[in-house]
Structure formats: C-alpha cells, structure tokens
Amino acid sequence: MKSSIRQGVKLLATGSAVPDLCISNDLISDIVDTSDEWIFNRTGIKERRISSSPTSLIDMAAKASMQALDKTQINTLDLDLIILATSTPNDLFGSASQLQAKIGASKAIAFDITAACSGFVIAMVTATQFIQNGSYANVLVVGADVLSKWTNWSDRRTCILFGDGAGAAILQSCSTVKNNILGFHLNTDGQKFDQLNISCEYSNFSDKCIYPGLRGNFKHITMHGKEVYKFAVSKVPQSIQSCLNSLNLSSESVDWLLLHQANNRILNAVASRLMIPAEKVISNLSKYGNTSAASIPLALNEALEDKKIKNGDLIVMSGFGAGLTWGTLIFRWYG
Ligand code: COA
Numbered sequence: 001m002k003s004s005i006r007q008g009v010k011l012l013a014t015g016s017a018v019p020d021l022c023i024s025n026d027l028i029s030d031i032v033d034t035s036d037e038w039i040f041n042r043t044g045i046k047e048r049r050i051s052s053s054p055t056s057l058i059d060m061a062a063k064a065s066m067q068a069l070d071k072t073q074i075n076t077l078d079l080d081l082i083i084l085a086t087s088t089p090n091d092l093f094g095s096a097s098q099l100q101a102k103i104g105a106s107k108a109i110a111f112d113i114t115a116a117c118s119g120f121v122i123a124m125v126t127a128t129q130f131i132q133n134g135s136y137a138n139v140l141v142v143g144a145d146v147l148s149k150w151t152n153w154s155d156r157r158t159c160i161l162f163g164d165g166a167g168a169a170i171l172q173s174c175s176t177v178k179n180n181i182l183g184f185h186l187n188t189d190g191q192k193f194d195q196l197n198i199s200c201e202y203s204n205f206s207d208k209c210i211y212p213g214l215r216g217n218f219k220h221i222t223m224h225g226k227e228v229y230k231f232a233v234s235k236v237p238q239s240i241q242s243c244l245n246s247l248n249l250s251s252e253s254v255d256w257l258l259l260h261q262a263n264n265r266i267l268n269a270v271a272s273r274l275m276i277p278a279e280k281v282i283s284n285l286s287k288y289g290n291t292s293a294a295s296i297p298l299a300l301n302e303a304l305e306d307k308k309i310k311n312g313d314l315i316v317m318s319g320f321g322a323g324l325t326w327g328t329l330i331f332r333w334y335g
Contacts, residue, residue, distance in 0.1 A: 006134040008179030009171055015067025016167040016301040017060040019051040032156035039160045044264025048163025048289035050148045057090050060166035061144040062102040068168040076103045080136035082110035083127055085119030085143045085293040117260045117321025119143055119293035121329050125184045127171050137173040143293035150198050152220040163289035167297020185243040186327035196223045196322040232266045232320050237273040240318055243328040251276055255313035260320055261285035261295035309333050
C-alpha cells in the first residue's frame with residue numbers, strides 16, 4: 001500500500017521492562033505434567049517473567065517508555081501521540097490514557113491497538129502514517145502485555161509459552177531523505193480467529209431495569225498449537241518476501257531478522273525459508289517466552305543495548321499471532 005510521504009520517520013530510541021519474578025521450566029513442571037527438556041526442545045524457552053501486581057501493565061509500559069525517552073532529547077511534554085499495543089488492557093475502554101497520565105505526557109493523544117502478537121508492528125505502522133502525513137512529530141509506541149493473567153495454568157499446551165513484559169520505541173519526524181522506516185506489509189485472516197483467542201462468554205442475568213440482560217466474562221487463552229505453527233511458518237516468510245520485493249531489496253541485504261518471539265523453531269523455519277542465516281536471527285525468548293506485543297521491542301532494545309545492531313543495519317521486523325494477524329515492517333537503524 002502506498003501513501004504520500006510529507007515527512008520522514010526516524011526511530012530514535014527504545015526501552016524495555018519486565019517483572020522481577022522469574023518462573024523457570026522446572027517450576028512449571030511442578031504445576032503441570034511437563035519438563036524443562038520438552039519445553040526447551042519444542043520452543044527454546046527456559047524461563048519467563050510473571051507480574052503479580054494489578055497495575056503491572058501500566059507500570060512496565062511507563063518504565064519502558066521512560067527508559068526510551070531518557071535516551072533522547074524529547075521529554076514527555078513533547079510527545080504528540082502515544083500508541084499502546086496491548087491485548088491485556090486493565091480497562092476494556094483502553095489503557096493508553098493511563099500510560100499518558102503516569103508519564104505526565106499531558107499533551108499527547110493516546111489510544112490502544114489490539115492486535116495480539118502483531119500489535120507492536122501494527123502500532124509502528126500506524127505511528128509512521130501519522131508522522132509521514134505530517135500530523136504528528138514525536139510519537140511513543142509501546143508494546144506491553146500481561147498474558148499470565150489470562151493463561152490457564154492447568155493447560156500444559158499453552159501455559160509453558162507465555163510471559164509478561166513491555167517494550168517502547170520513540171519515533172520522530174525528519175526530512176524525507178532521512179526516512180528510516182522503509183516499508184510495511186500487513187495481513188489479517190479473520191476466518192481463523194478461533195485458532196488462538198481469549199473469547200468472551202456471555203451469561204444471562206436479570207435486573208430490575210434491564211431484562212433480559214447479558215453479562216460478559218473473558219475466558220483464558222485457547223490455542224490450536226499445530227495450526228498456529230503452520231500458519232506462522234508459511235505466512236510470515238511470504239509477508240517478508242512481499243515487503244522486500246516492494247522495496248527492491250533481497251533477503252541477502254537483511255542484517256537482522258527480528259521476529260515475534262513465539263518459538264525458536266518458528267524463528268529458524270522462517271529464516272531458513274528466506275535463506276537468512278541463523279546468526280542474523282535475533283532471539284531472546286529463552287529468557288522471556290512469548291510476551292505478545294512486547295516481544296519485538298523487548299528483543300530490539302536488548303539487541304541495541306548489546307550493540308549487536310550497528311548504524312545503517314537493515315532490520316526486518318515481523319509480528320504474527322491471534323486474529324489471525326501478521327505483518328512486516330522494514331527499517332534501517334541510525335542511532
Ligand atoms: N509437556 C509435555 N508434553 C506436552 C506438552 C507439554 N507442555 N504439551 C503438549 N504435550 C504433548 C501432547 O499432549 C502430545 O501428546 P500425545 O502425542 O500423547 O497426544 C504431544 O506432546 C505432542 O503435542 P503437540 O500439540 O502435537 O505438540 P507440538 O509438537 O505441536 O508442539 C507447541 C506444541 C505448542 C510447542 C507447537 O505446536 C507450537 O509451537 N505452536 C505454535 C504456538 C505459538 O507459537 N503460539 C503463539 C503464536 S503468537
């Protein structure tokens with residue numbers, strides 16, 4: 001999809017935050033019938049962080065945001081827009097406004113994007129549109145999720161996978177010649193929504209004023225693991241290839257493949273289909289598991305702090321998950 005670009009976009013800085021509580025595979029083996037060996041062999045996960053506070057989503061999002069902002073000359077009052085990608089809000093009306101209040105960004109408009117594990121990529125694309133069309137100059141994009149609160153801890157097929165975390169990125173407008181965000185490619189297949197979801201169940205209730213009434217109650221994560229696996233390893237390489245083609249770039253020109261951290265086997269299969277060597281795949285899921293919308297910015301921040309990513313590197317970022325949704329964003333890093 002093409003749009004007229006009036007301003008360029010520069011990714012200035014990133015930040016991240018995770019809860020202190022670390023749950024190892026061995027600990028999970030005390031709760032359900034599994035083992036460290038099974039989990040690690042099938043997923044690459046060793047441990048994950050779990051939050052225990054009701055305010056953890058906003059606390060982590062704020063910590064990651066301030067860490068990113070502290071690396072720039074921008075202060076919170078300079079922010080025009082905050083986009084919070086989360087599927088685990090602490091308010092169904094949205095949580096971004098609480099993040100705006102917590103960091104004191106009173107001049108910023110703030111809203112949530114709900115797109116599960118593709119949330120951060122879709123939020124980055126959305127932020128890019130607002131900057132490129134000249135509407136806003138300084139944008140904070142956050143991916144934060146606390147899936148542990150929606151995990152069925154007696155279901156060994158899912159509870160081994162997820163963890164909590166937050167990651168943030170600061171985007172700023174710049175001249176079009178310095179534009180860092182090169183292109184994107186997004187997809188949705190709503191026919192398969194039930195392959196991975198947290199559904200709302202309704203039950204009848206009677207009330208003096210409203211009759212008959214229905215009351216909603218969200219359930220826990222349900223997933224068809226094999227189907228989701230097949231979806232990821234087939235659709236994600238196609239999305240990346242389409243995006244590369246649209247920019248006349250080859251997969252050899254990719255310096256880093258930054259995929260949603262769902263499963264090492266998925267990461268390796270996608271890389272191998274694109275003929276991208278394993279050394280170019282960023283992976284930190286052994287420490288955090290699948291942190292949904294947080295996973296990409298968490299891994300990006302870590303790779304930048306470790307100085308893995310160098311000036312001018314071409315990075316392919318790709319998210320995929322519930323919806324089903326998937327999408328790719330390609331950018332160059334200039335720190
Ligand atoms: N520990 C031990 N055994 C387990 C287990 C666990 N945690 N979970 C499932 N098993 C068992 C199953 O009961 C089954 O046993 P059976 O053959 O006796 O029936 C066997 O292991 C194989 O189960 P299966 O579901 O076929 O495993 P799998 O090879 O597909 O691996 C996943 C399961 C979840 C790791 C894999 O399907 C996957 O990674 N899918 C993608 C999930 C994902 O990334 N989701 C998020 C996307 S955003």
